[in-house]
Structure formats: structure tokens, C-alpha cells
Amino acid sequence: MVQSQGRRGVSFLRHVKACNQYNSSNFIPFRIDAVRVGMVRPEFAAHLVSWPDIFQVRSDAVDLLLPGLSIADRSAIVADVLFELAESGVISHLHGEQYLATPGTRDQGMLLLDRAAAPYFGIRAFGQHMNGYLEHDGEIELWLGRRSDDRIYYPGCLDNLVAGGLPADISLRDNLSKECREEAGISSEMAEQALPVGAITYNLETGKGLKPDTLYCYDLKLPDSFIPRCVDGEVAGFELLPVQDVMNIVFESDEFKLNCNLVLVDFFIRHGYLGPDHHEYHELITGLHPDLAV
Amino acid sequence: MVQSQGRRGVSFLRHVKACNQYNSSNFIPFRIDAVRVGMVRPEFAAHLVSWPDIFQVRSDAVDLLLPGLSIADRSAIVADVLFELAESGVISHLHGEQYLATPGTRDQGMLLLDRAAAPYFGIRAFGQHMNGYLEHDGEIELWLGRRSDDRIYYPGCLDNLVAGGLPADISLRDNLSKECREEAGISSEMAEQALPVGAITYNLETGKGLKPDTLYCYDLKLPDSFIPRCVDGEVAGFELLPVQDVMNIVFESDEFKLNCNLVLVDFFIRHGYLGPDHHEYHELITGLHPDLAV
Numbered sequence: 001m002v003q004s005q006g007r008r009g010v011s012f013l014r015h016v017k018a019c020n021q022y023n024s025s026n027f028i029p030f031r032i033d034a035v036r037v038g039m040v041r042p043e044f045a046a047h048l049v050s051w052p053d054i055f056q057v058r059s060d061a062v063d064l065l066l067p068g069l070s071i072a073d074r075s076a077i078v079a080d081v082l083f084e085l086a087e088s089g090v091i092s093h094l095h096g097e098q099y100l101a102t103p104g105t106r107d108q109g110m111l112l113l114d115r116a117a118a119p120y121f122g123i124r125a126f127g128q129h130m131n132g133y134l135e136h137d138g139e140i141e142l143w144l145g146r147r148s149d150d151r152i153y154y155p156g157c158l159d160n161l162v163a164g165g166l167p168a169d170i171s172l173r174d175n176l177s178k179e180c181r182e183e184a185g186i187s188s189e190m191a192e193q194a195l196p197v198g199a200i201t202y203n204l205e206t207g208k209g210l211k212p213d214t215l216y217c218y219d220l221k222l223p224d225s226f227i228p229r230c231v232d233g234e235v236a237g238f239e240l241l242p243v244q245d246v247m248n249i250v251f252e253s254d255e256f257k258l259n260c261n262l263v264l265v266d267f268f269i270r271h272g273y274l275g276p277d278h279h280e281y282h283e284l285i286t287g288l289h290p291d292l293a294v
Numbered sequence: 295m296v297q298s299q300g301r302r303g304v305s306f307l308r309h310v311k312a313c314n315q316y317n318s319s320n321f322i323p324f325r326i327d328a329v330r331v332g333m334v335r336p337e338f339a340a341h342l343v344s345w346p347d348i349f350q351v352r353s354d355a356v357d358l359l360l361p362g363l364s365i366a367d368r369s370a371i372v373a374d375v376l377f378e379l380a381e382s383g384v385i386s387h388l389h390g391e392q393y394l395a396t397p398g399t400r401d402q403g404m405l406l407l408d409r410a411a412a413p414y415f416g417i418r419a420f421g422q423h424m425n426g427y428l429e430h431d432g433e434i435e436l437w438l439g440r441r442s443d444d445r446i447y448y449p450g451c452l453d454n455l456v457a458g459g460l461p462a463d464i465s466l467r468d469n470l471s472k473e474c475r476e477e478a479g480i481s482s483e484m485a486e487q488a489l490p491v492g493a494i495t496y497n498l499e500t501g502k503g504l505k506p507d508t509l510y511c512y513d514l515k516l517p518d519s520f521i522p523r524c525v526d527g528e529v530a531g532f533e534l535l536p537v538q539d540v541m542n543i544v545f546e547s548d549e550f551k552l553n554c555n556l557v558l559v560d561f562f563i564r565h566g567y568l569g570p571d572h573h574e575y576h577e578l579i580t581g582l583h584p585d586l587a588v
Binding site for chain 2: 104105107172195196197198199201214216269270271272275276277279281282285286288289290291292
């Protein structure tokens with residue numbers, strides 16, 4: 001059973017805190033048309049000075065110039081800058097998928113940016129994480145993925161059964177269906193049964209910049225006969241574990257990719273496995289849903 | 295069906311905003327042993343000046359004196375003050391149930407205060423709200439209570455099937471069982487099946503002071519044969535409605551007691567009826583779980 005009073009380092013809340021380590025004084029606003037859509041480090045902003053027709057860089061803010069252009073046109077111009085920044089090593093790489101810089105939701109997007117550039121500009125990013133599970137007599141077993149050893153981030157770590165970023169040009173439904181197929185061999189008919197059950201938010205400062213992230217959470221009750229299989233090579237294998245074992249892993253270890261812990265804690269809470277008698281309950285409830293820093 | 299873009303006043307989010315209207319500059323800290331456990335209006339603090347051995351009232355804070363006393367002893371002394379404040383009409387009435395002033399959770403309580411005095415001192419208050427429902431082929435019907443016309447607050451309004459405050463001297467389990475029996479005629483065996491599914495928080499300024507509230511949320515799947523009946527006279531009657539009808543009531547009207555709307559919105563989200571395509575989704579997710587002001 002999960003211990004509710006803790007050995008050192010043994011806790012659910014430490015994952016929430018680890019996902020919300022950031023210092024706002026390390027950043028200045030990144031704005032489009034006077035609207036803040038991101039946060040950049042002054043050190044990164046200094047590289048943008050090379051394009052004075054595209055970015056106005058001041059000590060207290062960076063503004064995208066290019067007034068009157070369509071989103072597609074301004075995005076194409078910025079994409080050329082990102083290409084040069086990646087060439088010169090200021091940005092680690094380019095991913096290929098496009099994310100939308102937005103002051104709010106995805107339908108308020110103002111600029112397309114390569115996914116790998118998102119943390120440098122500190123724009124809101126969105127993802128979808130799905131817990132797949134079996135249920136017998138009220139007892140739950142969770143299907144988990146094990147990340148391939150060649151992944152850039154968190155190689156070899158445990159993962160939610162399906163988890164992926166949400167590019168700009170695809171609907172929530174289609175992206176979930178795509179990720180279900182690629183990461184776990186789940187048919188589109190089965191993916192349609194996934195239930196949207198909420199979202200978690202966090203603000204994480206990394207070496208690259210700021211990640212103000214929203215992860216849409218889904219539950220999918222799977223048939224006993226279902227065996228996941230990975231199509232795209234991102235997953236090394238799968239494990240089926242009783243929910244109590246998964247709770248122990250989250251509580252005691254760092255085996256999961258960091259943000260997956262938060263998606264699982266939300267699952268434990270919603271399904272009644274982690275209840276109000278737990279000493280971290282209050283801080284988990286508010287800590288899983290902070291306002292985004294951008 | 296619920297409309298996602300709105301006529302004026304038609305929204306889920308307006309209930310969240312209505313529950314979180316407060317101005318922190320209207321309050322000063324109420325402290326015990328230098329720990330903030332509440333927030334008081336300076337106008338209320340002025341009444342406490344009459345007991346200089348019990349309260350130290352300054353322009354920027356009120357401190358409870360009485361060092362070295364047990365919680366029971368200091369609470370008895372404060373209870374005498376509350377009696378006089380109620381006699382003189384400064385406090386509206388006394389309720390009889392005791393709430394715990396705490397800087398965090400219920401097990402960190404530092405002072406017992408009559409429930410009716412809680413908002414004047416702006417202490418954290420805790421409640422339990424339970425949605426009782428039927429489910430057929432994935433379609434949900436909710437059992438709702440209709441409050442009696444003689445209730446002090448929200449007479450005649452719709453209510454969650456079971457909802458009550460959480461006094462200091464009772465466990466979560468026993469209090470839920472008691473409220474289930476009194477308000478809906480639910481047996482203790484059936485109440486044991488209620489699933490803790492999370493909590494909502496809000497900070498509400500009222501004429502009396504500040505309510506930094508935490509409501510523990512429960513789901514109870516009921517058998518078709520169940521018919522609720524009220525034992526304690528607080529409920530005038532019950533209604534069984536499809537979840538879509540309940541969503542329309544919450545979206546379009548103020549028929550529900552204010553904080554019940556938040557418990558229902560959380561239910562709609564967790565059960566997939568209110569999904570990430572709704573334009574208010576992001577603000578609802580963070581808005582249902584703000585940090586407490588105290």
C-alpha cells in the first residue's frame with residue numbers, strides 16, 4: 001500500500017513541484033500585436049537582435065513586428081529565422097511539427113512555430129495523454145508504455161499508454177486517434193471511445209526556456225483481449241500493472257517521464273484511489289491545475 | 295444541447311467567477327501563534343478591540359493571544375466572545391457546529407469556531423458534495439435535491455443530492471454517511487460505495503467576510519430502485535434528470551445553489567460531457583481549483 005506519510009523523497013507532490021519550477025524574473029514577455037503569447041529569456045532575445053525588421057528586442061519585452069501579415073505569411077518569415085537559429089545551434093533542432101503561439105486557446109493562434117522552438121519562445125503548448133485500463137469488479141489495471149532507449153527525452157522511462165503533443169493543424173479527435181494508432185495499435189473505432197476527463201496544467205522552466213503546458217487527459221477502458229503494439233518505434237514495450245503498483249511507482253520512484261506522473265495522479269484522484277485523507281491531497285488538487293504563466 | 299458560444303449571461307464559467315469574487319485588499323490576516331489561519335475585515339476587527347486580553351488588533355493584522363493554552367481551552371474562551379458578538383448582532387447567529395481554523399488541512403487545526411462565525415474570521419471551511427446518479431448504456435441521469443423554502447441560504451434552489459459542511463469532530467467517512475442518511479435516505483452501506491473523485495476550491499467574499507472553501511466531491515452510482523427521501527426536512531423534494539438537462543440548467547440559469555454549479559461542472563468534465571472543444575474549458579479547469587486565499 002501507498003504510505004501517506006513520507007520517507008524522504010517519497011511523495012506524489014514532488015512530481016507536481018518538479019513540473020512547476022520556474023522563476024518568472026528570468027523571462028520577459030514575447031508579444032504579437034501587443035498581446036503576450038510567450039516568455040523569453042533575455043539571453044535568447046539577444047540572438048533575435050540580428051533580425052531588426054522582424055523582432056523588436058528591448059530589455060523588458062520582445063515584440064514580433066510584421067504588422068498586417070496573415071498568420072501564414074508571418075509564420076513563414078519566422079520559420080526562416082528558426083532555421084538559421086537551429087543551424088547556428090542557438091535552438092537545439094527543428095522538429096517538423098508546427099505549434100501555435102496563442103494567448104489563450106488553440107483557436108486564438110497568432111503564429112506558427114516549430115515545436116522544438118516552443119520552449120525558447122515560452123509559448124503555450126498542448127498535449128493529449130491517455131490512460132488505457134482494464135476494470136474487473138471495480139479493480140483497475142493500467143496498460144503502460146516503456147519509452148524506447150533512443151528517444152531524445154526520458155529514454156527507457158515509463159509512459160502513459162498514449163501520449164503526444166498536439167500540432168496546430170489537426171483536431172483533438174484526429175490527433176488522439178493518430179497517436180492511439182501509432183503508439184499502441186489502437187483502432188480508430190476504439191479510440192473514439194476514449195473519454196475526455198479533464199486537463200492538467202504546469203509551468204516548467206528548462207535549459208531551453210519556459211514550458212506553459214496543458215495536457216488534455218483521457219480515459220479508455222480497454223477489452224481484456226486488447227494487446228497494445230507499437231507502430232512508430234517510439235515505444236520499446238508495454239506493461240499491464242494493478243493500479244496500486246502504478247501508485248507505488250509514482251510515489252517512490254522517477255521511473256515515469258516527469259509529466260506522466262501528473263496525469264496518473266489525476267487518474268488516481270478521479271477514480272478514488274487517492275482520497276482526501278491523504279496528506280498531500282489539497283496541494284495536489286490545486287497543484288495539478290495552476291494558471292498558466294503565459 | 296448545450297450551446298458553446300454564448301448568449302449574454304449564458305455560460306458555465308460565470309458560476310466559477312461568481313464563486314471567486316473577492317478583493318484581498320479588503321482584508322487583514324487573522325493569526326494564531328504568528329500563523330495566518332484567516333482573513334478579517336478591519337470593520338469586523340474593530341469589534342474585537344473590546345477583548346484586549348484575547349485579541350491584539352492592529353491596522354495590518356489581528357492576532358489571537360492566549361499563548362500556551364490547549365485548543366480546547368482557547369476555543370472555549372473565544373466561544374464566549376462569539377456568543378456576545380451574536381447577542382449584539384455583529385455576527386448573524388450561531389450555528390452550533392464547530393469548524394476548525396487551520397493554515398492547511400483539517401488535521402492542522404488550531405482553534406474551534408462556530409460554523410456561523412467562520413466567514414467573519416475568513417477561515418478555511420470544508421464541505422462534502424455528492425452527485426448521485428443512474429447510468430444506462432453510458433447515459434447518465436442525476437438525482438437532484440430541491441432545497442426547502444425555509445432554508446436561510448438559497449431557499450427553493452436546486453442542490454446536489456447530498457451536500458453538507460464538515461464539522462471539526464467527525465471523519466470524512468462518518469460525516470458523508472450522516473449527510474447521506476439525513477438528506478437523501480441513503481443507507482450507510484450504500485454511502486460506503488461513494489467514490490471520492492476530487493475537490494473544488496474557491497474564495498468568495500460575502501457581506502460577512504471571506505469564504506476560502508474546499509468541497510470534497512463524491513460520485514455515487516445508484517441502483518434504479520433507489521428513491522431518495524429526506525429525513526431532516528432540509529430538502530423539499532427530489533428530481534431525476536438526464537445529465538444534458540442538468541447541463542442546460544447550469545449553463546442557462548441560476549436555479550442551483552451557487553457552489554453546487556461548480557461541483558456539477560466538475561462532474562460534467564470528469565464524465566466527458568463537457569470536453570476540451572468547449573470554449574470555456576481551459577478557464578474552467580484552472581478556475582475550479584484556485585489556491586486558497588488563506
